[in-house]
Amino acid sequence: MRELVYYAAVTLDGYIAGPNGEFDAFLIEGDHMEGINARFADTLPTVAATALGIPQKRELFDTVLMGWNTYQVGGVPSPYAHLRQIVFSRSRTAEGENLEVTSEDPIAVVRRLKTEEGAAIWLCGGGALAATLADEIDRLVLKRQPLLFGSGIPLFGERPYRPEQFDAVETVAYDSGVVFTELERRREG
Structure with a gap:
Protein backbone atom coordinates (compact mmCIF):
# COMPACT_ATOMS: atom_id res chain seq x y z
CA MET A 1 0.00 0.00 0.00
CA ARG A 2 1.20 3.51 -0.85
CA GLU A 3 2.17 5.91 1.92
CA LEU A 4 1.06 9.48 2.48
CA VAL A 5 4.16 11.53 3.29
CA TYR A 6 3.93 15.05 4.65
CA TYR A 7 7.16 16.63 3.40
CA ALA A 8 7.46 20.29 4.33
CA ALA A 9 9.78 23.06 5.46
CA VAL A 10 8.94 24.28 8.96
CA THR A 11 10.29 26.98 11.25
CA LEU A 12 11.53 26.32 14.76
CA ASP A 13 8.23 27.68 16.06
CA GLY A 14 6.17 25.37 13.83
CA TYR A 15 5.12 27.47 10.83
CA ILE A 16 5.18 26.47 7.16
CA ALA A 17 4.54 30.05 5.97
CA GLY A 18 4.04 33.54 7.31
CA PRO A 19 0.62 35.03 8.12
CA ASN A 20 0.02 35.97 4.46
CA GLY A 21 1.61 32.84 2.99
CA GLU A 22 5.15 34.26 2.94
CA PHE A 23 7.86 31.65 2.54
CA ASP A 24 10.75 33.70 1.12
CA ALA A 25 12.69 33.62 4.41
CA PHE A 26 13.23 29.86 4.10
CA LEU A 27 16.81 29.02 3.17
CA ILE A 28 17.06 27.93 -0.46
CA GLU A 29 20.84 28.01 -0.57
CA GLY A 30 23.25 26.01 1.53
CA ASP A 31 24.56 22.50 1.99
CA HIS A 32 21.05 21.15 2.73
CA MET A 33 20.05 21.76 -0.90
CA GLU A 34 22.31 18.92 -2.03
CA GLY A 35 20.27 16.53 0.15
CA ILE A 36 17.01 17.84 -1.28
CA ASN A 37 18.25 17.60 -4.86
CA ALA A 38 19.63 14.09 -4.39
CA ARG A 39 16.88 12.36 -2.42
CA PHE A 40 13.83 14.57 -2.90
CA ALA A 41 14.20 15.70 -6.53
CA ASP A 42 10.55 14.87 -7.15
CA THR A 43 9.57 17.71 -4.75
CA LEU A 44 11.26 20.40 -6.82
CA PRO A 45 9.03 22.36 -9.18
CA THR A 46 9.38 20.87 -12.65
CA VAL A 47 10.73 24.06 -14.24
CA ALA A 48 13.37 24.48 -11.50
CA ALA A 49 14.57 20.89 -11.75
CA THR A 50 14.81 21.16 -15.54
CA ALA A 51 16.79 24.41 -15.28
CA LEU A 52 19.19 22.81 -12.78
CA GLY A 53 19.53 19.62 -14.84
CA ILE A 54 18.14 17.50 -12.00
CA PRO A 55 16.33 14.37 -13.22
CA GLN A 56 12.91 13.70 -11.73
CA LYS A 57 12.26 9.98 -11.93
CA ARG A 58 9.03 9.75 -9.89
CA GLU A 59 10.63 7.00 -7.81
CA LEU A 60 9.90 8.51 -4.39
CA PHE A 61 6.65 10.35 -5.20
CA ASP A 62 4.34 10.20 -8.19
CA THR A 63 1.43 12.20 -6.77
CA VAL A 64 1.30 15.53 -4.91
CA LEU A 65 -1.61 16.90 -2.86
CA MET A 66 -2.09 20.60 -2.20
CA GLY A 67 -4.67 22.95 -0.78
CA TRP A 68 -5.62 25.87 -3.03
CA ASN A 69 -3.45 28.42 -1.19
CA THR A 70 -0.37 26.22 -1.52
CA TYR A 71 -1.09 25.60 -5.20
CA GLN A 72 -1.58 29.25 -6.13
CA VAL A 73 1.65 30.44 -4.42
CA GLY A 74 3.79 29.37 -7.38
CA GLY A 75 1.75 31.35 -9.88
CA VAL A 76 2.11 28.70 -12.59
CA PRO A 77 -0.67 26.44 -13.86
CA SER A 78 1.21 23.19 -13.26
CA PRO A 79 4.05 23.58 -10.73
CA TYR A 80 4.79 19.85 -10.50
CA ALA A 81 3.92 18.77 -14.05
CA HIS A 82 6.10 15.66 -13.66
CA LEU A 83 3.69 14.41 -10.95
CA ARG A 84 -0.03 13.79 -10.73
CA GLN A 85 -1.20 16.98 -8.96
CA ILE A 86 -4.41 17.04 -6.94
CA VAL A 87 -5.53 20.39 -5.59
CA PHE A 88 -8.36 20.63 -3.08
CA SER A 89 -10.77 23.54 -3.44
CA ARG A 90 -14.49 23.89 -2.89
CA SER A 91 -14.84 26.99 -5.04
CA ARG A 92 -11.97 27.38 -7.51
CA THR A 93 -10.85 25.69 -10.70
CA ALA A 94 -7.64 25.56 -12.69
CA GLU A 95 -6.23 23.71 -15.65
CA GLY A 96 -2.71 22.47 -16.25
CA GLU A 97 -0.67 19.45 -17.22
CA ASN A 98 -1.35 16.50 -14.88
CA LEU A 99 -3.50 18.80 -12.70
CA ARG A 111 -7.78 6.40 0.96
CA ARG A 112 -8.52 5.71 -2.72
CA LEU A 113 -5.00 6.76 -3.79
CA LYS A 114 -3.45 4.46 -1.20
CA THR A 115 -5.11 1.45 -2.84
CA GLU A 116 -3.66 2.30 -6.27
CA GLU A 117 -0.29 1.09 -7.53
CA GLY A 118 2.50 3.59 -7.50
CA ALA A 119 5.05 5.52 -5.49
CA ALA A 120 4.32 7.45 -2.30
CA ILE A 121 1.88 10.36 -2.17
CA TRP A 122 3.38 13.71 -1.20
CA LEU A 123 1.32 16.02 0.96
CA CYS A 124 2.83 19.38 0.04
CA GLY A 125 0.54 21.58 2.17
CA GLY A 126 -1.04 23.54 3.61
CA GLY A 127 -1.60 23.35 7.32
CA ALA A 128 -5.39 23.07 7.19
CA LEU A 129 -5.18 20.20 4.69
CA ALA A 130 -2.52 18.51 6.86
CA ALA A 131 -4.84 18.76 9.87
CA THR A 132 -7.67 17.20 7.86
CA LEU A 133 -5.40 14.38 6.69
CA ALA A 134 -3.45 13.91 9.96
CA ASP A 135 -4.83 10.43 10.62
CA GLU A 136 -3.85 9.32 7.10
CA ILE A 137 -0.23 10.53 7.28
CA ASP A 138 2.17 7.59 7.39
CA ARG A 139 5.44 9.51 7.37
CA LEU A 140 6.67 13.02 8.13
CA VAL A 141 9.76 14.50 6.51
CA LEU A 142 10.41 17.89 8.04
CA LYS A 143 13.03 20.36 6.88
CA ARG A 144 13.36 22.28 10.13
CA GLN A 145 14.70 25.72 9.28
CA PRO A 146 16.77 27.82 11.74
CA LEU A 147 14.10 30.54 11.74
CA LEU A 148 11.37 31.92 13.97
CA PHE A 149 8.32 33.45 12.28
CA GLY A 150 6.35 34.37 15.40
CA SER A 151 3.06 33.81 13.61
CA GLY A 152 1.81 32.32 10.39
CA ILE A 153 0.39 29.12 8.97
CA PRO A 154 1.10 26.23 11.34
CA LEU A 155 2.44 22.86 10.19
CA PHE A 156 -0.92 21.44 11.26
CA GLY A 157 -4.00 23.63 11.45
CA GLU A 158 -6.75 23.28 14.02
CA ARG A 159 -7.37 19.74 15.18
CA PRO A 160 -8.65 18.19 18.38
CA TYR A 161 -6.22 17.28 21.14
CA ARG A 162 -5.23 13.67 20.55
CA PRO A 163 -1.57 12.74 21.01
CA GLU A 164 -0.19 10.48 18.30
CA GLN A 165 3.29 8.95 18.35
CA PHE A 166 5.74 8.97 15.46
CA ASP A 167 9.08 7.18 15.59
CA ALA A 168 12.32 8.72 14.36
CA VAL A 169 13.72 7.11 11.22
CA GLU A 170 16.57 9.48 10.40
CA THR A 171 17.86 12.93 11.30
CA VAL A 172 20.45 14.81 9.27
CA ALA A 173 21.81 18.17 10.40
CA TYR A 174 23.44 20.50 7.89
CA ASP A 175 25.93 23.33 8.43
CA SER A 176 23.25 25.71 7.11
CA GLY A 177 21.29 25.02 10.29
CA VAL A 178 18.59 23.09 8.43
CA VAL A 179 17.76 19.75 10.02
CA PHE A 180 15.96 17.02 8.08
CA THR A 181 13.95 14.76 10.35
CA GLU A 182 12.09 11.74 9.01
CA LEU A 183 9.49 10.08 11.22
CA GLU A 184 7.02 7.25 10.67
CA ARG A 185 3.68 6.73 12.36
CA ARG A 186 3.87 4.30 15.22
CA ARG A 187 1.54 1.41 14.53
CA GLU A 188 0.15 -0.28 17.61
CA GLY A 189 0.03 -4.06 17.66
Whole structure:
Protein backbone atom coordinates (compact mmCIF):
# COMPACT_ATOMS: atom_id res chain seq x y z
CA MET A 1 0.00 0.00 0.00
CA ARG A 2 1.20 3.51 -0.85
CA GLU A 3 2.17 5.91 1.92
CA LEU A 4 1.06 9.48 2.48
CA VAL A 5 4.16 11.53 3.29
CA TYR A 6 3.93 15.05 4.65
CA TYR A 7 7.16 16.63 3.40
CA ALA A 8 7.46 20.29 4.33
CA ALA A 9 9.78 23.06 5.46
CA VAL A 10 8.94 24.28 8.96
CA THR A 11 10.29 26.98 11.25
CA LEU A 12 11.53 26.32 14.76
CA ASP A 13 8.23 27.68 16.06
CA GLY A 14 6.17 25.37 13.83
CA TYR A 15 5.12 27.47 10.83
CA ILE A 16 5.18 26.47 7.16
CA ALA A 17 4.54 30.05 5.97
CA GLY A 18 4.04 33.54 7.31
CA PRO A 19 0.62 35.03 8.12
CA ASN A 20 0.02 35.97 4.46
CA GLY A 21 1.61 32.84 2.99
CA GLU A 22 5.15 34.26 2.94
CA PHE A 23 7.86 31.65 2.54
CA ASP A 24 10.75 33.70 1.12
CA ALA A 25 12.69 33.62 4.41
CA PHE A 26 13.23 29.86 4.10
CA LEU A 27 16.81 29.02 3.17
CA ILE A 28 17.06 27.93 -0.46
CA GLU A 29 20.84 28.01 -0.57
CA GLY A 30 23.25 26.01 1.53
CA ASP A 31 24.56 22.50 1.99
CA HIS A 32 21.05 21.15 2.73
CA MET A 33 20.05 21.76 -0.90
CA GLU A 34 22.31 18.92 -2.03
CA GLY A 35 20.27 16.53 0.15
CA ILE A 36 17.01 17.84 -1.28
CA ASN A 37 18.25 17.60 -4.86
CA ALA A 38 19.63 14.09 -4.39
CA ARG A 39 16.88 12.36 -2.42
CA PHE A 40 13.83 14.57 -2.90
CA ALA A 41 14.20 15.70 -6.53
CA ASP A 42 10.55 14.87 -7.15
CA THR A 43 9.57 17.71 -4.75
CA LEU A 44 11.26 20.40 -6.82
CA PRO A 45 9.03 22.36 -9.18
CA THR A 46 9.38 20.87 -12.65
CA VAL A 47 10.73 24.06 -14.24
CA ALA A 48 13.37 24.48 -11.50
CA ALA A 49 14.57 20.89 -11.75
CA THR A 50 14.81 21.16 -15.54
CA ALA A 51 16.79 24.41 -15.28
CA LEU A 52 19.19 22.81 -12.78
CA GLY A 53 19.53 19.62 -14.84
CA ILE A 54 18.14 17.50 -12.00
CA PRO A 55 16.33 14.37 -13.22
CA GLN A 56 12.91 13.70 -11.73
CA LYS A 57 12.26 9.98 -11.93
CA ARG A 58 9.03 9.75 -9.89
CA GLU A 59 10.63 7.00 -7.81
CA LEU A 60 9.90 8.51 -4.39
CA PHE A 61 6.65 10.35 -5.20
CA ASP A 62 4.34 10.20 -8.19
CA THR A 63 1.43 12.20 -6.77
CA VAL A 64 1.30 15.53 -4.91
CA LEU A 65 -1.61 16.90 -2.86
CA MET A 66 -2.09 20.60 -2.20
CA GLY A 67 -4.67 22.95 -0.78
CA TRP A 68 -5.62 25.87 -3.03
CA ASN A 69 -3.45 28.42 -1.19
CA THR A 70 -0.37 26.22 -1.52
CA TYR A 71 -1.09 25.60 -5.20
CA GLN A 72 -1.58 29.25 -6.13
CA VAL A 73 1.65 30.44 -4.42
CA GLY A 74 3.79 29.37 -7.38
CA GLY A 75 1.75 31.35 -9.88
CA VAL A 76 2.11 28.70 -12.59
CA PRO A 77 -0.67 26.44 -13.86
CA SER A 78 1.21 23.19 -13.26
CA PRO A 79 4.05 23.58 -10.73
CA TYR A 80 4.79 19.85 -10.50
CA ALA A 81 3.92 18.77 -14.05
CA HIS A 82 6.10 15.66 -13.66
CA LEU A 83 3.69 14.41 -10.95
CA ARG A 84 -0.03 13.79 -10.73
CA GLN A 85 -1.20 16.98 -8.96
CA ILE A 86 -4.41 17.04 -6.94
CA VAL A 87 -5.53 20.39 -5.59
CA PHE A 88 -8.36 20.63 -3.08
CA SER A 89 -10.77 23.54 -3.44
CA ARG A 90 -14.49 23.89 -2.89
CA SER A 91 -14.84 26.99 -5.04
CA ARG A 92 -11.97 27.38 -7.51
CA THR A 93 -10.85 25.69 -10.70
CA ALA A 94 -7.64 25.56 -12.69
CA GLU A 95 -6.23 23.71 -15.65
CA GLY A 96 -2.71 22.47 -16.25
CA GLU A 97 -0.67 19.45 -17.22
CA ASN A 98 -1.35 16.50 -14.88
CA LEU A 99 -3.50 18.80 -12.70
CA GLU A 100 -6.83 17.96 -11.11
CA VAL A 101 -8.79 20.35 -8.88
CA THR A 102 -11.39 18.63 -6.74
CA SER A 103 -13.94 19.48 -4.08
CA GLU A 104 -14.04 15.84 -3.01
CA ASP A 105 -13.35 14.93 0.63
CA PRO A 106 -9.53 14.79 1.01
CA ILE A 107 -9.72 11.73 3.29
CA ALA A 108 -11.70 9.78 0.70
CA VAL A 109 -9.26 10.81 -2.03
CA VAL A 110 -6.23 9.72 0.00
CA ARG A 111 -7.78 6.40 0.96
CA ARG A 112 -8.52 5.71 -2.72
CA LEU A 113 -5.00 6.76 -3.79
CA LYS A 114 -3.45 4.46 -1.20
CA THR A 115 -5.11 1.45 -2.84
CA GLU A 116 -3.66 2.30 -6.27
CA GLU A 117 -0.29 1.09 -7.53
CA GLY A 118 2.50 3.59 -7.50
CA ALA A 119 5.05 5.52 -5.49
CA ALA A 120 4.32 7.45 -2.30
CA ILE A 121 1.88 10.36 -2.17
CA TRP A 122 3.38 13.71 -1.20
CA LEU A 123 1.32 16.02 0.96
CA CYS A 124 2.83 19.38 0.04
CA GLY A 125 0.54 21.58 2.17
CA GLY A 126 -1.04 23.54 3.61
CA GLY A 127 -1.60 23.35 7.32
CA ALA A 128 -5.39 23.07 7.19
CA LEU A 129 -5.18 20.20 4.69
CA ALA A 130 -2.52 18.51 6.86
CA ALA A 131 -4.84 18.76 9.87
CA THR A 132 -7.67 17.20 7.86
CA LEU A 133 -5.40 14.38 6.69
CA ALA A 134 -3.45 13.91 9.96
CA ASP A 135 -4.83 10.43 10.62
CA GLU A 136 -3.85 9.32 7.10
CA ILE A 137 -0.23 10.53 7.28
CA ASP A 138 2.17 7.59 7.39
CA ARG A 139 5.44 9.51 7.37
CA LEU A 140 6.67 13.02 8.13
CA VAL A 141 9.76 14.50 6.51
CA LEU A 142 10.41 17.89 8.04
CA LYS A 143 13.03 20.36 6.88
CA ARG A 144 13.36 22.28 10.13
CA GLN A 145 14.70 25.72 9.28
CA PRO A 146 16.77 27.82 11.74
CA LEU A 147 14.10 30.54 11.74
CA LEU A 148 11.37 31.92 13.97
CA PHE A 149 8.32 33.45 12.28
CA GLY A 150 6.35 34.37 15.40
CA SER A 151 3.06 33.81 13.61
CA GLY A 152 1.81 32.32 10.39
CA ILE A 153 0.39 29.12 8.97
CA PRO A 154 1.10 26.23 11.34
CA LEU A 155 2.44 22.86 10.19
CA PHE A 156 -0.92 21.44 11.26
CA GLY A 157 -4.00 23.63 11.45
CA GLU A 158 -6.75 23.28 14.02
CA ARG A 159 -7.37 19.74 15.18
CA PRO A 160 -8.65 18.19 18.38
CA TYR A 161 -6.22 17.28 21.14
CA ARG A 162 -5.23 13.67 20.55
CA PRO A 163 -1.57 12.74 21.01
CA GLU A 164 -0.19 10.48 18.30
CA GLN A 165 3.29 8.95 18.35
CA PHE A 166 5.74 8.97 15.46
CA ASP A 167 9.08 7.18 15.59
CA ALA A 168 12.32 8.72 14.36
CA VAL A 169 13.72 7.11 11.22
CA GLU A 170 16.57 9.48 10.40
CA THR A 171 17.86 12.93 11.30
CA VAL A 172 20.45 14.81 9.27
CA ALA A 173 21.81 18.17 10.40
CA TYR A 174 23.44 20.50 7.89
CA ASP A 175 25.93 23.33 8.43
CA SER A 176 23.25 25.71 7.11
CA GLY A 177 21.29 25.02 10.29
CA VAL A 178 18.59 23.09 8.43
CA VAL A 179 17.76 19.75 10.02
CA PHE A 180 15.96 17.02 8.08
CA THR A 181 13.95 14.76 10.35
CA GLU A 182 12.09 11.74 9.01
CA LEU A 183 9.49 10.08 11.22
CA GLU A 184 7.02 7.25 10.67
CA ARG A 185 3.68 6.73 12.36
CA ARG A 186 3.87 4.30 15.22
CA ARG A 187 1.54 1.41 14.53
CA GLU A 188 0.15 -0.28 17.61
CA GLY A 189 0.03 -4.06 17.66
